Amino acid sequence: MSQKLICNCNETMPLDSKALGLPIHTSLCRQEVGSFLKALDGDDAVLVACTQEGALFSELAEQSGKPLVAPLRFVNIREYAGWTQEAKQSGPKITALLALADMPQAEPVPVVSYESGGSLLIIGAAEQALPWADKLNTALDVSVLCAKAGDLPLSRTFPIYSGEVSKLEGFLGSFSVDWNLQNPIDPEMCTRCGACVEVCPEQAINASFQIDLDKCKSHRACVTACAGIGAIAFDRIDTKRSGEFDLILDLRSDPKMPMSQTPQGYFAPGPDPFGQALAANELLGMVGEFEKPKYFVYNEKICAHGRNGQVGCSACIDVCSTGAIRSIFKSGQGHVEVNPNLCMGCGACSTVCPSGAMRYNYPSVAHQGKEIKALATVFITETTKQNRTVAPTLLLHTLEAGAQLLDGLGRAAHIQSKQFEGLPSYVLPYGIEHIASTGMEFWLGALSYGFGEVVLLLSGEEDPAYRAALEIQVDVANTVLQAYGFTPRIQMACVSSSKDLSAVSVVMGQLRQRGPLPSLGAPASFGLSIQKRETLEVILEYLQKHAKTPLPDQGSALPKASPLGGLQMNSEACTLCMSCVGSCPEGALLDNPDEPKLSFIEKNCVQCGICVKTCPEEALSLLPRLVNVEQRKQRMVLNETQAFHCISCGKPMGTLKMVNLMLSKLSTHGAFSGSALDRLKMCGDCRVVDMVKKEL
Incomplete structure (x- = not known):
């Protein structure tokens, strides 16, 4: 357990000290900061019910020089509960949020490493790419691939190539780029001496040191002038070029990465100057060694991707927006392979995987199950103490974008309460790494724990494939509920962006006006398993036990x-x-x-x-x-069916139907007449014996 420090933020929240069982501060981040510093001296971890001043409290803890028992933890009760129209009824929610924040953290997961030495390829029109190359060359190892010709600098400060990109793949620290040289002048070899410019009678060559083929009349005087260098060749056969780079800055208006969510180290701001400046600033910080979590666990043994040369399920490949998953077939057996460096942790692959072969692990479903179970249990217990039992609504949201949206909504509801609806007192927000990382087994599990419904808050930044996958999962989950006589309890709330407060306010207003839905039945005691199918089975047993109507005999x-x-x-x-x-x-x-x-x-x-x-x-x-x-x-x-028995020894050797079908197809063939046809009715051993006897 931890020391919990609660503040009513200058008395803007109606917090009940007796109901919460904790002292209430008024200005913990200012006049009462001594209470926080005193808590650091204790033997327990410290939990502060304030996220706005998290940076301040962390800095104070660092300046104190005292080793902390555990890292500081923060929980938002202000925007989620205290600054809403139902703040006075939000005591149970606050207690539940505090209990959630006080739970043990998930076990650490393996990490994926990147290493970037700072080699950067800038792709784009020369007039845009070259100025950025000049600016970044002092900090990064810059190369330029000119997709459109422009005046080249006379000094060879950094490599300059030209051509059209044919392949671009990889990730931070390991990009591979192929391009085709399309002009007779190869800028890699060109010394920019200008000899070709002087001798060209059509003035088809200028400071770009590329030949304008519309003007060129093939005199080849430039080839003669460049003979000592060899940079010009009109009959060049090998036009393919390639390179390895750590970082990519793609200034083209049509970036060529094939996936909708591009990998780390690839920046595609296009021709927008402001976007280019932001990307350049980020690039400067992408030199060195980096780590990220390995978000998934894959069990090939239960994967239903392919067998006997046939493709079955390809759901994970179809939904992946980063191109991290590919199909592998070997000796007729199919499985998938995930590049952890390309995986961005959306978790959609695990959501759509029917067998559970692809499992999300950051954190695991089992850990999340414990958290939402505690969230529901504490909330229901607290409302029961008030002589009212309320089934809460679980509001799932992506951690960063969703938190930004809900924080903004809470502040708007506090300042402009007539225009914006805050979170109702029974709506419990639960942040996850990505909204696409949970599926119907998790949502139905939440209902089994006592939640009355589950709302998925999509904040607009999701890939369209994720939204489509979630819509399918919601449809299946609600159909399962309806089969047992329940009303649909899973819904999606979609807004355009993490700044669209009006849209989410409308959703919260509708929920508050309607009120909480009743639970499906007594809260379940089971835990969610890391095995998807096991979890689904225990949930179906729960739903069947509490069903309002039995399933029909035929299902x-x-x-x-x-x-x-x-x-x-x-x-x-x-x-x-x-x-x-x-x-x-x-x-x-x-x-x-x-x-x-x-x-x-x-x-x-x-x-x-x-x-x-x-x-x-x-x-x-x-x-x-x-x-x-x-x-x-x-x-x-x-x-x-009946077995077909060998006409010689009587041993079963297949089905009567299959053998009769075979005989009917082969009986008209000249090679299977007389005794040969009879041998088809024998088992393998008797067939050999019969052939030997006939030869003797």
Whole structure:
């Protein structure tokens, strides 16, 4: 536990010392700062309920010279609770936020390292790129690739290339650039002596030291003048050039990185001078060694990407906005590979992964589950003390952008209470690294812990693919809830930017006017597992236990993108070849070594569709649905038939249907007549014996 320092910010918040069980300060960051310094002398960690003055308190702690028991921690109760229209009813929320801030921090995760020596390639028109090269060359190792010709400096202070970029990939400290030289003059070799300019009769060469091919009449006097240098060649065959760089400044209006969220070390401000200045300033600080968290954990064993040469699920590849994930097939078995240096930590890959093979780890779902469980438990306990039990709303938001939006809303609601709605007293904000990093198992888990609903606050900076993925997840989650008789409890609140206070104010006003929704049932005691499918199963058991209406015997239909569901079998078309069994990455399809029988366990199916693509008879199709928990766990028979027995020894050697189909197709072939056709009805051993007897 920690020492908690609470301040009512010059009496602008109606905090109840008795209800909170803590002394209330009025000016902790000013006249009462001694109370903070005294707390540093204690044996407990210090938690300050103020984020605005976090920098001041941190500086004071550093100046005190006293070793801290633990790093200072801060929590925002002002904008989230004290500066709202329902500030007087926000005591339970404040207690819950304090409890959340006091919880143990997540275990550290592995880090990904970058190393930048400061080699910078500036790409763009010469008239823009060269001035920036002059400015940055004293601090960085600059090279310039002129995408459009312009006057070149006579001094060779830094390398200057020309051409069109054909490939640009990599990340901070490891960029690879390929380009094609398109002009007869190679600026790498050109000494800018001017001999070619003097001899050109058409004046097709100027201070850019590039030939204007529209003016050139192919006299080749320039080639003769440059013979000692060799920079000019009209018949050059090898025009490909390449280079390795630590940093990229792309000034073109159409940047060539193929992903929507570009990697660290790549700056593309385009032709905007202000944007270029900001990028240049950042570049100066990107020399040295850097670290970032490794956001994900990948378990290849349960990945449903591909089997037997067939691609099943590619959800993570499709949603990744950084191009960090690629498909790998080896010996017919497919998996994905993630470049941790390109990964920016959105977590969308783990959200859309149906099997849980891709798992978000910053922090883990298990850690987040403990936090939201504590948040709900404390809030409900506090409202119960007030003789009212209220199910809170969980407001999920991206840490940086969402916090900026909610902070701004709180200040606006305090100063302009008639124009802006602050957070209702039952809405509990919970910041996560990125809004795309949680999916339906997390949201439904929150409802199981006692939350009445979950609201996803999208602050406008998200990639369109993330928003689309979240919309699909919300649709599936709400359909699951409706199958059990509940109203939809997951919603998305989308605003245009982290400064769009009016839009989020409207959402909060609607929530306050409507009031809290009731919980689904008694809060669950289970914890969220790091294994997605395990978490989903225990949540489905909870929902089934508290369902308002039972599921129909045939189950309830789910959207096409659902990771839950079964299979439809066309038993007339199926030959029980068992190709589907070998292709299933999750063990949902099973054969029987003793008899021709195909079984299925719905709980294991992730609806990847590899079995559907593998089936040579096209006898299988996916069936997105929700059936009761008991039925999901049962081993059910999809198809079975009589076995065909060897006509010689009587040993089973396939299905009657499959052998008859084979015989009907081959019986008209000349090579399979008479005894040869009979051998097809024998097992392998008897076939060899029969052939030997006939030869003797």
